[in-house]
Amino acid sequence: MLLIAILLAVSIYGSLKIFDYFGREPRAEMAALQAVTIVNYTRASLIASHENRRGALLSELSGREGVRVYSADFMEQIEPLPNDPFVQLLAQKIRQRLGVETIITVNHYSIPGLWISFNVELDDFWVVIPNIQADRPLPWHWLGWGALIGLLSLAGAYITAGRINRPLNFLAHAADKLRNGELAPRLPEDSLDELSEVNQTFNEMADALVRLDSERNLLLAGVSHDIRTPLARLRLAVEMLSKDESTKMKEGMIEDIADMDNIIHQFLDFVRGVEGESSQMVDINVLLTSLAERQARAGRQLRLKLGPNYYIPLRPLAMQRLLDNLVGNAYAYTKGEVVVESEITADMVVIRVLDRGPGIPKDQTERLLRPFERLDSARTKNEGGSGLGLAICNRIAKLHHGNLQLINREAGGLEVQLSLPIKHR
Structure with a gap:
């Protein structure tokens, strides 16, 4: 599940980066067109106004849609543009329309917005456009939708993994019991199509092993029982030998019979098992x-x-x-x-x-x-x-x-x- 979550997060992040890369050009084109329109409108208004009325006009223009117009002093310290691909592309497209001598900066005098220079006759001005943000905000709604899709995908993956892992866990548990000599529980044969055949084959194998073990136990128990009876008679016969017989030979025969009886006892122990x-x-x-x-x-x-x-x-x-x-x-x-x-x-x-x-x-x-x-x-x-x-x-x-x-x-x-x-x- 962790691997699936990581893969989903990487895929969502990659999708956002790809979308951002291919959407950067049209967004910069649209933002540049908007900025150039505002600058040209402001310049045209100032050119058309009387020089004595420019101060009042600047105040009037500054009140429209948050756009501000300031007189420019080019001796001031101007911060270079941030090293952001979108900002660099936007500035390039604005200069293509207004001229390469156009000065563009952001957050000048600690006032947020896009600052664009222009001149009217011998006077220089700044247009500050706050709505065109150079440091474009993170698309939280995209991330929200991506997170929702990721959660739904994880839920689906969890359900699917559960459907696969549950029968596999049953199979592993049954195989572990079979390995330890215990009776393995029967596995359901109506599970996933991919696992039903595996479960069916495992059940058949377990049944075959049970039959084989039963037949082996029956064989060993029968042979051990059949051998024990003549051994008992043989031991009785040895015990009844006359005292004239060789004591050493008699003791050796009794010891051999005891060894054979011990072997048979081990056979029976091995057959009986302890599972019960x-x-x-x-x-x-x-x-x-x-x-x-x-x-x-x-x-x-x-x-x-x-x-x-x-x-x-x-x-x-x-x-x-x-x-x-x-x-x-x-x-x-x-x-x-x-x-x-x-x-x-x-x-x-x-x-x-x-x-x-x-x-x-x-x-x-x-x-x-x-x-x-x-x-x-x-x-x-x-x-x-x-x-x-x-x-x-x-x-x-x-x-x-x-x-x-x-x-x-x-x-x-x-x-x-x-x-x-x-x-x-």
């Missing part, structure tokens, strides 16, 4: 304290470095799953201490999970946040998993309009930084 859970105002410090308590029950001493208490809208169960996953990963890849920090900035709540594990290559940090991505390195060596843990965490972070980053620590280890906006979009 409603948000609540949650104290960050209370959330992290409960995290430490859960870890303590599992025999892990999690060290907390908490900032000030702060409430933020969260999906509590989803955030618990995210934090449990991050801390579980940290303990899986380090023998040392795991630290969780919280910090409140101007516009973010920042949670950091710090470990002293082997870290990850810098160029792999973004890739590991995608589903089914793993590293064949020291950090993942001999560790089970499907590559869905960080993908689930990243999905939950995006659902909260947040950001998850993997950062290698300078002294060794990994920092997983979760940034959550204080104000959701």
Whole structure:
């Protein structure tokens, strides 16, 4: 809207300047003709009068239509004409008719008006014409009409922009929801002709994604369920092996079964999602304290470095799953201490999970946040998993309009930084 207003103002100003430029010649011609007529009439009256009657005639002429006639003293200081194109053109046209020796000035003796010299025999005079103003006033009525036209144009542009921006805002909002894994609202398909086809295509795309996601979830849930049943039977069979069997082999089989069960559990977590859970105002410090308590029950001493208490809208169960996953990963890849920090900035709540594990290559940090991505390195060596843990965490972070980053620590280890906006979009 500001750009439209600026363009309108520039166009109105340009129109006035163009009109002034092309109208200057005829206006100067008309004003010069009027001034020359007054000067010639005054000269003729003085020539026709008796010399003794000229004083009275000057007084009589000065009372007509504001025109004044003064005796001239050419020794007086005469100001040059202002550097105005209209004034210069007017003086040029007057001299063409009265002679180049004609002296022309404005606002002489602080008396406003156009001063034109002429002579009668040996006497010199000034004619002062107040109605022909050298510094032509600004055409306020034109500016008024221009301002009115500009306001009407702005109102029309505002209405038009509103008709275009409103559907575009709906589209942006729906696309943002779709990007974050939420169900996008259907867009109206009876809007502007230019946007109805876009909205229709977006709705079809959203429906196709919903169907695809539903089919994928059904497939993963079915496969996970079907695999879990024989795994349970297999575990039961291993547990029932006689004590004569190799204890080491038995423990290895039980561990492998547990790893497979954990992978299936991650599949189900990824399929379930967290979109259905409603948000609540949650104290960050209370959330992290409960995290430490859960870890303590599992025999892990999690060290907390908490900032000030702060409430933020969260999906509590989803955030618990995210934090449990991050801390579980940290303990899986380090023998040392795991630290969780919280910090409140101007516009973010920042949670950091710090470990002293082997870290990850810098160029792999973004890739590991995608589903089914793993590293064949020291950090993942001999560790089970499907590559869905960080993908689930990243999905939950995006659902909260947040950001998850993997950062290698300078002294060794990994920092997983979760940034959550204080104000959701």
